[in-house]
Amino acid sequence: MWWTASRRVVSLNLMSKGLGGLLSPHVGNLSFLRNLVLQNNSFRGEIPQSIGHLFRLHHLVLGINSFSGQMPTNLSQCSNLEILYLIDNQLVGKIPDELGSLSKLRVLGLSRNNLAGSIPHSIGNLSQLCKLSLRKNGLQGEIPKTLSKLYGLTFVQLMNNQLTGEIPLAIFNMSNILYFSVSNNQLRGSIPPYIGDTLPSLFFLDFLSNFFTGVIPPSLSNASGLHSISKCLVLERLSLAVNSFHGEIPLALGTLRGLQELDVSHNNLSGEIPSFLAQLTFLKYLNLSSNKLEGEVSKQGVFLNASAVFIFKNRNLCGGIAELNLPSCKSNKVKVIAIVTAVLSFFIWCLCLFIFWYKRKKLKKNTSSIVFPFEHKFSIISYKELFRASDGFSEINVIGKGSYGTIYKATTQEGGLVAVKVLNLGHIGASKSFISECRTLGVIRHRNLMKIVNVCSSMDYHGNDFKALLYEYMANGSLENWIHQGNEEDVEHEHEHRKPGHLGLMQRLDIAIDIASAIKYLHEVCSPKIVHGDLKPSNVLLDNEMIGRVGDSG
Structure with missing residues (x-):
C-alpha cells in the first residue's frame, strides 16, 4: 500500500535503520525513484526482479544485508545506473553478462558474497567504471583482458578469489589506477619492470599470496606522481608476501618517502637489509621474515619498534635492538x-x-736419462749380455768408429745380429748425445730411417758408467763403402750382392729415393720436425735388400 501511494518518491535512504524482512516486489512501482539506499539493515531473501523496472534509478545500494539468491539479470534495464553496491550479502551464481550494458555505471561493488564462475568479459564495456570491487567471492578463471579498456578505472579489488593465469600486461598500462589488489588468488607470472612508470599514481599495491616470480622492479620507486583527485599521492602500501620473488630489495625504493607498510615476507629475497628502510619516516609496518636476508640490522627508524618489525626466519642476520633477539x-x-x-x-x-x-x-722428468717410449725398455739389455754377445767387445767385431763411440757387431741369444754403439763417455757431450738420440729416434717411424732396437745404461765390470744403443744390423754396410773404397767384409757376409763400388744406375736411383724419402719425413712430417745435421754417404746404411737407411743425424 505504501509503495503504491509513494510512486513519485525520488530518493529512498533507509541506511542503518534496523529494518528487516523481505524486500517487497512492489518496489518496482516507484518509477520515479533515482536513489535506493537500504545498506546496513537485515533484509533477506532475493532481490526482487521488479527492480529492473526502475529505469530512472542512479544509485542502488543494498550492501551489508542478508540478500540471497542470484543477481537480477534485468538490472541491465536500469540504463541510468551509476552505482551498484551489493557488498556483504549472500548472493550466489554468476555475475550476469547483462551488466555490461550499464554504460553509465561508475561503481560496481559485489564483494563478500558467494558469487562463482568467471569475471564476465562484458565488464570491459563499462566505459565509465571507476571502482571495481569483487573481493572475497568464489570467482575463478583468468582476469579478462577487456578490463584494460576501462581507462578511468582507479580502484580494483579482486583479492580472496580463485583467479588463475597471469595478469594481462595491458592492465599495467592503466595510468589512472590508484588501488590494485589481487591477493590470495592463484595468479602467476612476474611484475613487469616498467610498472612504476606506467602506474605513477599507484598508492596501494597488494600481490600477497600468489605464485608470482622474478625480481621486485626498481621502477616501483616512480609510483609517486601527482593525481588530480588527491594532491601528491604516493605509494603507501606494498605487499608482495608469500610468493617466489628473488634477488635483493631494490635500493631505488628508498625514494618512496610516503611508504607506510612494506611486506615482502615468505619469498626468496637475499642480500642485506637496505639501510634506506630506517630512513622512511612514515613506515609503520615492516615484514621481511622467511627470506634469505643477511647482515646487520639497523638500530634506527622503524627498527626501534620491535612490534612493527618482523625479520624472523632469515639467515645470518645480526645486531638490531635487544627485543629482536638477534645474535x-x-x-x-x-x-x-x-x-x-x-x-x-x-x-x-x-x-x-x-x-x-x-x-x-x-x-723426475729432468733427471730421467730417457723418456717414453724407451723408458719402459730402459736397461732391459744388461752389460753382461752385451759383453757376451760381442765377444767382450772384441776388435774383430768392430764395424765402425765415430767421434762419440765405437760400433760393434753382436749376436743375440736368439742368433740375430745387431749393431751396438758403445758411447765413449769420456768425450764431452757423449751422454747428451745418448739421450738426444734416444728421444729423437724413439718418436720417428719410417722404413728409410735407422731404428733403435734397445738401449743399455748400466755399469761395466770395473764400476764405470756404460751406455750403448742397439740398432738393426745393416749387412751391406754404408753407402760410402759401395761408392768409394769398398768393404770386403760386408761382401763375405752377403755374397749375393754386387761388390762394393759397382752399384748399377737403378740401384743408385733407388737409394737416392730412399734417402730423399727419409729426409722429407724428418723435415715435414714427423712432430717435432728434425733437421738432419750430418747427411753423408757414411751415414747411409744398406740392409739385406739394398734399401737405404739414414742414421746418425748429428
Missing part, C-alpha cells in the same frame, strides 16, 4: 673470519701439495 654481529664476524681462515688454510695447503708434486714430477 651479536661480533660473534658472527668471528665465525665468518674462522670459516674464511679455515678455507684459505685448506686452499694454501692444497696449493703447497700441488707445487711439491709438480716440482717432484718435473725433477
